[in-house]
Amino acid sequence: MTREKLGKDAIAAALVGLEGWAPAADGASIRRTFTFANFSEAFAFMTRVALAAEKMDHHPDWSNVYKTVDVTLNTHDAGGVTALDIDLAKKMNRFAGG
Ligand SMILES: C[C@H](O)[C@H](O)[C@H]1CNC2=NC(N)=NC(=O)C2=N1
Numbered sequence: 001m002t003r004e005k006l007g008k009d010a011i012a013a014a015l016v017g018l019e020g021w022a023p024a025a026d027g028a029s030i031r032r033t034f035t036f037a038n039f040s041e042a043f044a045f046m047t048r049v050a051l052a053a054e055k056m057d058h059h060p061d062w063s064n065v066y067k068t069v070d071v072t073l074n075t076h077d078a079g080g081v082t083a084l085d086i087d088l089a090k091k092m093n094r095f096a097g098g
Contacts, residue, residue, distance in 0.1 A: 005080035014086045021089050023081070029061075029074035030081055030089060034096050036067045045069060048095045049088075058084045060092075 006014065008027045015021050020032040036042040042064055053059045061072040071092065073085040 003075055003078050003082050003084065005075070005078045005082060006086075011081050014083075015089075018086070018089055019093060021093075024072070028080050029072045030085055031070070031072050032089070032092070034069045034071065034092070036069075036096075038067050042067045042069050045092075045095055049092055052091050052095075053088065056084065056088060058088055060088065 011023050011027060011030065015030065021030050023030050034045065036045060046064060046069060049060065063070050073088055074080060075082040075084055
């Protein structure tokens with residue numbers, strides 16, 4: 001998986017069909033808020049994502065309040081969005097069931 005930084009157009013193209021994700025205004029990250037039925041569902045999601053992220057050696061910036069999880073993805077090493085972030089976003093959507 002490449003750590004090549006994606007431009008605004010490439011990010012927009014990669015996000016087509018990737019429900020809920022939007023680029024930040026500066027194009028340096030992508031974001032989604034996940035909302036679950038309750039805290040247990042939110043935390044189970046975070047646990048699944050954490051294991052996948054560790055395997056990828058690619059980690060989300062996120063916060064959890066009750067049943068919502070706010071996620072920002074970017075590749076620190078590249079200073080922007082790369083294919084790794086798109087891949088992790090896809091995995092997150094699968095784990096969230098959408
Ligand atoms: C040494 C290690 O591979 C790096 O620090 C990894 C760890 N997790 C990471 N996660 C994210 N989101 N961006 C990175 O650049 C990154 N780098």
